[in-house]
């Protein structure tokens with residue numbers, strides 16, 4: 001399988017090169033040259049097929065010959081060693097829990113898959129790769145855990161000082177080994193700018209092979225298809241049409257769902273639920289795509305003012321606005337509405353949503369109110385314990401730390417403080 005750059009100004013590359021480079025030389029995102037549907041017969045038998053086998057069937061064509069079948073099967077099994085349950089919250093409303101991995105955020109799957117692919121490519125190669133990533137919270141922990149101990153890969157994570165939760169900070173500063181945390185005096189945008197500068201800095205790239213680990217990287221983006229497959233498999237009633245509501249920030253997760261649909265998974269509609277960062281809902285309403293400076297909210301992993309994967313979604317639908325509108329609905333919700341949803345769901349069913357899942361729930365309810373005879377799944381992208389400050393005051397109960405969190409919360413934080421791009425540069429050149 002070859003990948004082309006959505007900017008169209010770079011040569012096509014293999015999966016391996018797309019993963020190692022992260023982004024094309026012309027700054028475009030990589031996109032697969034072909035999408036070959038899976039036979040409908042295979043999907044109709046989904047209940048008889050194991051998760052590992054399904055995952056392999058969905059990802060295999062995108063990896064192509066760059067990883068042999070046996071190794072890819074091992075990577076898939078190793079990546080997916082936890083569960084993805086759907087939980088009934090109301091009639092025809094299900095939560096897909098994506099937080100049972102090591103850092104309790106859905107980004108675990110993409111990070112673990114990408115790490116294992118890089119490790120595979122590095123087997124016979126002495127050149128080390130540096131994964132450089134900026135995080136507003138969840139990405140850092142998932143990447144740190146996913147890449148921990150992977151040979152030939154160094155991980156450098158930039159995070160904004162004082163702006164991630166205690167749990168998130170511990171998840172990315174306590175692991176050691178090949179993981180280094182840089183605590184930046186500044187906000188997330190500053191971290192992201194420094195990372196971008198480093199990628200363009202020839203002095204650095206001459207001595208270090210840098211790669212990204214955000215959803216721009218195809219190895220982090222594509223494995224997210226699995227969630228939709230596993231959720232669909234668990235539905236008892238497969239005759240009723242199913243819609244998915246995805247709490248969206250960079251739109252990587254929802255875009256992976258659309259790829260699963262392109263491969264033949266019967267999904268009737270996608271709903272992109274956003275917080276106040278309403279660039280996409282506004283676009284679908286007005287036809288003008290206007291990026292904004294990100295607005296801080298309680299669902300902060302979705303505080304994105306210019307979603308990087310949206311260009312991939314446009315590519316899937318041939319850059320045809322009307323076609324896109326047939327497949328995608330999008331709604332925006334305020335923090336107040338989000339808190340009310342957390343309370344309402346908890347009071348009615350005892351289920352505890354995190355703020356991101358609650359935005360997904362709201363999007364789903366808004367869509368279901370307009371159409372009959374559907375069932376819907378919203379994605380619960382993080383465990384509520386990661387957003388205690390927002391959730392506990394609303395439900396007026398305390399949430400106990402699950403084992404994954406207990407393991408890191410009392411460990412000692414180790415981070416290097418940096419104040420400027422020059423300090424990052426010195427660190428990377430050293």
Ligand SMILES: *Cc1c(COP(=O)(O)O)cnc(C)c1O
Pocket residue numbers: 105106107138139215247248249250251252253254301302356381382
């Ligand atoms: C990253 C993240 C999102 C947004 O996912 P995208 O793929 O960027 O749209 C939603 N919820 C949580 C908890 C996240 O960490």
